[in-house]
Amino acid sequence: MTTKPKLSDRTKRMAHFRALHDRGGLNLVSLMDIFTVLVFFLLVSSGTQLPSNKDLTLPTSVATKVPQETLVITITRSDILVQGEKIIEISRLLDNNTSVIEGLKEALIFQASKQLQPPTAAAAGHAVTIMGDENIPYQLLKKILATCRQANYTQIAFAAMQKAKG
Secondary structure (H helix, E strand, C coil), rough: CCCCCCHHHHHHHHHHHHHHHHCCCCHHHHHHHHHHHHHHHHHHHCCCCCCCCCCCCCCEEEECCCCCCCCCECCCCCCCCCCCCCEHHHHHHHHHCCCCCCHHHHHHHHHHHHCCCCCCCCCCEEEEEEEEEHHHHHHHHHHHHHHHHHEEEEEEEECECCCCCC
């Protein structure tokens, strides 16, 4: 019969300490704090930029005034989008002889109804920013401008890549 050697108190404490602390674990509270800060940062920083699109090349411009945040109409080489939502294909518009694009007009009126504040009396119309490829046909641009006027979007700005001065 063999007997176990008697362990000292110190050895017992060390074994107990190792048993408690050898388990590896993640501190989820710290990770949740980090991700919460990251989410708030991304939400705040993403709201102030115009949407980017690989299908269009903006013309360049030298401007000193920074544009305000408005409704965005994007004209790619194949589609017209309002706030990133596809409205109509350009190929259907080029053969059409009408001066107003009905689908675009409906989308603009819908977006105007969602706005909290009506246009000011001095401005007498809503503001819109047009992001168009530099190679879009003039006839298409003319139809889009006429449609904007029909939907009471009279403050029209064109997005362009800002060219450095000097």
